[in-house]
């Protein structure tokens with residue numbers, strides 16, 4: 001399942017390739033993906049994507065037309081969930097953007113292709129989703145705002161400040177890990193990155209959130225952001241055969257210090273990395289380096 005850095009990599013690559021290409025037609029191969037919106041296909045014809053934003057793991061495309069007297073913008077929310085992938089094929093039939101599970105996914109369309117945006121210039125954007133949990137949903141500006149407001153502070157956004165970060169710990173009786181995974185409080189951090197940030201900050205993920213000292217919170221504030229930004233710059237983490245848009249494998253996996261390293265020696269102290277189930281998730285830590 002792609003995490004936030006992988007989704008950001010997809011966003012950047014799609015934005016570099018698909019903006020302002022006029023949509024000539026849409027092939028809707030499974031109506032569940034568009035939340036059974038009967039007008040999705042017709043609405044998209046003649047439009048183009050003018051911007052792609054992201055909050056957490058939610059991609060948000062601005063859908064525009066070419067008229068000057070344009071009605072208010074509409075947004076297309078896109079969530080990849082477990083197995084969603086965008087693959088862009090340009091006019092020379094080269095893969096340009098999206099993400100994939102196997103090389104076979106590049107032979108398009110295939111049996112898991114759910115939506116195809118055919119652009120006027122001959123290029124196309126494919127949305128594939130084996131499990132059908134992903135979606136492409138048209139929403140109004142008011143609906144977009146409402147949905148965006150459900151996300152908490154996020155590394156990389158203006159609201160990720162020390163004052164806002166320390167405030168999320170107030171009156172929290174949950175564990176640190178449960179708190180950091182709660183997207184309504186702090187968005188963007190998934191299982192991999194919470195474990196890594198806790199290791200770097202030297203705190204055990206199953207500690208009560210309200211037991212952390214100011215120094216520990218300050219370390220977490222820095223490392224929660226650092227792991228996300230580093231992963232984005234490295235192209236994401238290669239798990240479950242994730243391929244980024246240009247077909248290159250993400251390589252933040254080389255930087256992982258605890259995640260997926262249970263039973264192996266800690267790079268810092270040589271102690272064996274432990275793995276337990278906590279907050280419903282596989283949780284990795286070094287019992288020597290983390291307190």
Ligand SMILES: [Zn+2]
Nearest residue numbers: 266269286289
């Ligand atoms: Zn250690």
